[in-house]
Amino acid sequence: MKCPKCGIDDDKVLDSRAVREGAAIRRRRECSACMHRFTTYEEIDxxxxxxxxxxxxxxxxxxxxxxxxxxxxxxxxxxxxxxxxxxxxxxxxxxxxxxxxxxxxxxxxxxxxxxxxxxxxxxxxxxxxxxxxxxxxxxxxxxxxxx
Ligand SMILES: [Zn+2]
Missing domain, CATH: 1.10.246 (Serum Albumin; Chain A, Domain 1)
Incomplete structure (x- = not known):
């Protein structure tokens, strides 16, 4: 995932959990370059x-x-x-x-x-x-x- 702050594509996932009754997975990520934390959602398509x-x-x-x-x-x-x-x-x-x-x-x-x-x-x-x-x-x- 590209960091929304510095644009570098290198992060680690801090936490993953199912949300919306299992319809999506929420991941908390941290950029390895600038330490900015952001969240992504992965939908089951x-x-x-x-x-x-x-x-x-x-x-x-x-x-x-x-x-x-x-x-x-x-x-x-x-x-x-x-x-x-x-x-x-x-x-x-x-x-x-x-x-x-x-x-x-x-x-x-x-x-x-x-x-x-x-x-x-x-x-x-x-x-x-x-x-x-x-x-x-x-x-x-x-x-x-x-x-
Ligand atoms: Zn960053």
Whole structure:
């Protein structure tokens, strides 16, 4: 890790521990040149997981895509950065095995958004579930109204 103070890439790790329910590892580091102490976070990104898309093609799981989709859905809503990060962490933690269907990931994301913000949920669901008719869209709205 490059020291944020002097830029030299030579440090030792003083302490490592799991944070955010095991979704990340926090490391306390000390620069060997200037003794400056800093903290880094290592996130479990599960890029070894293969995502199976609708058309049957596969691609490595990409945490950034989930991040982008959730942030897009939450745009201008009062959802904090902290909440967004926890949602992403739970989605990543919810992936089981080393192969997952893209629809299953979308379901995990919808579950998280549903619990946090109705508008964000509807935004996401309307894109990913691709509501084919008004009735489908209305039933999603009704489901929310019943909460
Ligand atoms: Zn330094």
């Amino acid at each position: 599960r890029d070894e997981v293969q995502v199976v898309k609708h058309n049957g093609s596969r691609e490595p799981f990409d945490r950034q895509k989930i991040d982008k989709a959730i942030r897009q859905a939450c745009g201008k809503r009062s959802v904090s950065d902290e909440q967004i990060r926890s949602m992403i962490d739970r989605v990543v933690a919810g992936i089981e095995g080393d192969e997952v269907e893209s629809a299953a990931i979308a379901e995990l994301v919808m579950k998280e958004l549903h619990a946090v913000d109705d508008v964000a949920y509807i935004r996401f669901a309307s894109v990913y579930r691709k509501f084919t008719d008004v009735a489908q869209f209305l039933s999603a709205i009704t489901e929310i109204a019943r909460k």
